Amino acid sequence: MTNILKKINETGTLLVEALAMLGLVSMVTPVLYKKAAERTTELQDINASSQLRAIATAMDAYLKDNFAAITRGDPDVFGGDFSVFTLTGNVPDDENPKPVVVDVNVLRNYLPYGMMIDNQEMRETKLFSNKFHNHLNENYKIMVRLKRQLDANKEPIVETLTGFLFADPKHSSVDNTRAMRIASMVGSNGAVADKDPNGSGWTVQGTQGIWNIGHSDIAPVEGDIPMLQPNTLVVSSLQPISSQGLTNENVLYRVDMPDDDDQALNAMTTDLFLGTRDTTTRNIRMVNQIVMSPDVNRMVGSGNETDKTHTAGESGLANDQYGDALDNALYITNGGGANVQGRLQAIDRRFSVEKDPTMNNLPKMEMKYASNTLAFFKLGVDELQYGNPSTQAMIFQVSHGGASGIALRYKKNDGIENLYIDQDKLEAMDKTLLVDKTGNEGYVTIGVGGTAVQQHGGPARLYQTTMGNGNVNTTIVENSGEDYRVTVSGSMYVNDTIQGGNVSAYEANAGKFRAGAVIGLQGGWRIVS
Amino acid sequence: MYLWVVIAIFLSALAALSSSLRPDIKELYLDRQAEAEVTQLYVLHRAVMKYFTYNDMIDGEVDYNKLEETYLPFGFNRGNFSSYLYCLDEDGYSSVPECKGNDFNYIITYGPIARKWQDNRTGLPRAEILDSMRDKLGYVDGLGYSVDRADNPYMGENDEYNTFNTRKGVVSQGTRPYYSLPEYIIGNNRDFGKDNGMCSGNGNYCLVYITKIQ
Numbered sequence: 143m144t145n146i147l148k149k150i151n152e153t154g155t156l157l158v159e160a161l162a163m164l165g166l167v168s169m170v171t172p173v174l175y176k177k178a179a180e181r182t183t184e185l186q187d188i189n190a191s192s193q194l195r196a197i198a199t200a201m202d203a204y205l206k207d208n209f210a211a212i213t214r215g216d217p218d219v220f221g222g223d224f225s226v227f228t229l230t231g232n233v234p235d236d237e238n239p240k241p242v243v244v245d246v247n248v249l250r251n252y253l254p255y256g257m258m259i260d261n262q263e264m265r266e267t268k269l270f271s272n273k274f275h276n277h278l279n280e281n282y283k284i285m286v287r288l289k290r291q292l293d294a295n296k297e298p299i300v301e302t303l304t305g306f307l308f309a310d311p312k313h314s315s316v317d318n319t320r321a322m323r324i325a326s327m328v329g330s331n332g333a334v335a336d337k338d339p340n341g342s343g344w345t346v347q348g349t350q351g352i353w354n355i356g357h358s359d360i361a362p363v364e365g366d367i368p369m370l371q372p373n374t375l376v377v378s379s380l381q382p383i384s385s386q387g388l389t390n391e392n393v394l395y396r397v398d399m400p401d402d403d404d405q406a407l408n409a410m411t412t413d414l415f416l417g418t419r420d421t422t423t424r425n426i427r428m429v430n431q432i433v434m435s436p437d438v439n440r441m442v443g444s445g446n447e448t449d450k451t452h453t454a455g456e457s458g459l460a461n462d463q464y465g466d467a468l469d470n471a472l473y474i475t476n477g478g479g480a481n482v483q484g485r486l487q488a489i490d491r492r493f494s495v496e497k498d499p500t501m502n503n504l505p506k507m508e509m510k511y512a513s514n515t516l517a518f519f520k521l522g523v524d525e526l527q528y529g530n531p532s533t534q535a536m537i538f539q540v541s542h543g544g545a546s547g548i549a550l551r552y553k554k555n556d557g558i559e560n561l562y563i564d565q566d567k568l569e570a571m572d573k574t575l576l577v578d579k580t581g582n583e584g585y586v587t588i589g590v591g592g593t594a595v596q597q598h599g600g601p602a603r604l605y606q607t608t609m610g611n612g613n614v615n616t617t618i619v620e621n622s623g624e625d626y627r628v629t630v631s632g633s634m635y636v637n638d639t640i641q642g643g644n645v646s647a648y649e650a651n652a653g654k655f656r657a658g659a660v661i662g663l664q665g666g667w668r669i670v671s
Numbered sequence: 672m673y674l675w676v677v678i679a680i681f682l683s684a685l686a687a688l689s690s691s692l693r694p695d696i697k698e699l700y701l702d703r704q705a706e707a708e709v710t711q712l713y714v715l716h717r718a719v720m721k722y723f724t725y726n727d728m729i730d731g732e733v734d735y736n737k738l739e740e741t742y743l744p745f746g747f748n749r750g751n752f753s754s755y756l757y758c759l760d761e762d763g764y765s766s767v768p769e770c771k772g773n774d775f776n777y778i779i780t781y782g783p784i785a786r787k788w789q790d791n792r793t794g795l796p797r798a799e800i801l802d803s804m805r806d807k808l809g810y811v812d813g814l815g816y817s818v819d820r821a822d823n824p825y826m827g828e829n830d831e832y833n834t835f836n837t838r839k840g841v842v843s844q845g846t847r848p849y850y851s852l853p854e855y856i857i858g859n860n861r862d863f864g865k866d867n868g869m870c871s872g873n874g875n876y877c878l879v880y881i882t883k884i885q
Contacts, residue, residue, distance in 0.1 A: 166677060167677065170681045170685065174684055174685060174688060178688050180688075184696075185692060188693060188696075188699055237740075289745065291740065291741040300721070302742065304744045304745035306745075326703065326704060327699050328703070330706055330711070348707075348746075349707075350704060350708070351707075352747065352748055353746040354746055355745065355746040359745075359746070378744060378746065379744060381714060382718075382743065382744040384742075
């Protein structure tokens with residue numbers, strides 16, 4: 143009996159335990175389900191916050207890169223219409239102009255790879271759709287605010303851009319608590335939009351309380367953010383994108399900073415490119431002076447910079463290769479040329495004009511002083527010209543010689559050549575040649591190597607010529623083939639002595655033939671009539 | 672017996688599911704809230720530095736409205752932080768009307784540590800705040816929290832950069848572990864005074880960012 147009762151009691155205890163267990167399971171199971179679901183939600187929230195941070199980072203980079211164009215109101219900046227930022231002289235509007243709302247598409251080149259599909263469509267995620275009312279990418283909007291401080295001339299002293307990314311989550315699953323948590327994980331710049339409690343507009347409250355924007359700030363562009371709803375997530379720029387400095391020490395100063403070390407502030411430690419392969423090149427204007435102190439080992443194409451093609455396209459040449467001349471401090475290519483209004487001087491006397499030996503299809507290099515197309519001075523590879531050879535204005539030319547044999551030519555403005563020297567002869571083209579020797583020593587010799595100067599087919603003739611000077615003897619070498627070695631067409635006066643086998647006078651006038659003494663007369667005097 | 676086993680299983684499951692799948696959830700959630708606190712101080716101070724660059728020198732508290740017009744991010748809320756500009760002589764004892772030669776400008780921004788970020792026992796800032804200063808802003812000199820030098824004798828007397836040896840300083844999170852506050856600021860700014868000032872020490876600590884500009 144006792145055993146039976148004991149068994150009944152044990153059975154009752156088991157039943158109670160079983161009922162309690164079932165009750166506990168039924169109570170706790172929903173909690174476990176909820177916790178399990180929250181873990182999934184948490185991962186989604188983390189991903190959403192990371193996604194927003196990435197877009198906001200791209201937004202800040204976009205604003206920085208396009209700062210100048212945006213602040214001057216360029217309406218063509220990546221499709222965004224910033225024309226309301228243009229300075230108009232209306233100071234209140236200029237200092238705090240109406241915000242601008244642009245599409246998220248402007249960030250296509252700034253977003254991480256994969257965030258957009260084909261650079262056109264934002265990728266749909268668990269929490270963010272890529273459409274609003276079937277309009278692509280309309281679920282995201284970027285609001286840009288500009289603030290200025292103007293000087294007395296209404297010129298900007300400081301300009302500051304702040305961007306706000308609006309991203310509307312799928313509201314079926316994101317309530318206010320969850321939106322706040324996502325915004326909190328974005329960081330100090332995360333926020334959630336809500337209805338203005340004092341009106342019908344919208345306010346945005348930073349989750350950590352360090353920033354907020356009110357209804358009046360959003361109202362002017364509220365219509366441009368159609369997807370704005372309670373719990374829309376908002377992310378602001380981390381810091382204001384400023385025109386000047388202290389928020390970004392790595393940007394060169396655009397204005398002189400008093401009492402600062404300009405070299406430390408404005409020194410660049412990288413190459414400077416004014417344009418890329420895909421954009422139009424730009425100019426440097428109003429340069430007062432360029433002082434170059436080249437280091438040959440740092441020049442592109444030489445020393446440490448041996449890769450001549452890494453900036454392909456920069457040279458403007460067909461093969462995108464730099465020539466050897468790039469090893470010089472100044473390299474102008476693509477037919478750029480250079481005009482110098484003033485002096486061009488080689489201070490170490492190593493000035494040269496050279497032709498790149500690798501460019502055989504280019505004409506000969508030459509240095510030319512010209513007016514329009516007429517060269518008045520030209521220094522080429524094989525000739526020096528003063529005056530234009532194709533016109534009568536050419537008056538002086540020194541050439542290499544070659545087939546023409548011309549070495550030196552002088553021509554007057556009337557086209558008549560006055561001097562002509564080549565490798566064989568010296569010719570005075572108007573038949574007048576003056577050989578003048580200054581000083582009293584040595585001889586004036588006409589001829590080469592003891593060979594007399596010859597005139598073609600005739601005797602050497604000296605017209606109106608005085609020969610001899612003091613004790614200096616003048617020798618006229620025999621001109622072969624002629625009867626007479628010296629013929630004097632006019633009168634002749636010999637101050638000292640005439641010696642010879644035959645002395646003839648063409649015009650017999652004994653009265654005019656006078657001599658003090660005749661020495662060594664062997665053939666006797668002859669009067670030729 | 673079975674009941675206890677089931678309870679234990681459910682409690683352990685509850686605990687496991689209450690923890691995050693992400694081991695870095697602290698950095699993702701808590702530390703970013705701490706960053707916001709530091710960012711508030713940092714952004715305000717940098718705005719004052721920029722203001723100082725483009726405007727005439729003032730002596731005393733910076734007009735927040737002027738900062739808000741141009742130099743701060745749109746919508747920024749400074750909370751309880753304030754900024755002051757000073758021009759002091761070489762020793763930091765006297766204010767001078769115009770900084771010349773060996774005089775220095777000082778920009779100081781400070782504010783109370785939010786209760787959430789205070790250590791419950793000492794009142795000092797929690798590790799999340801200091802980590803944010805170092806990890807996110809990159810070891811900035813003069814950025815930290817204010818203390819009495821008497822409470823930190825080692826830092827105050829042995830730091831080679833401690834040029835002033837004044838009564839108060841900043842436990843800096845930059846390359847200088849301690850940054851002395853000029854005596855003029857301590858004597859003339861009631862927040863750093865002894866009379867239970869906001870940054871008077873002994874439980875009243877402030878987040879401080881001070882910059883010396885010649």
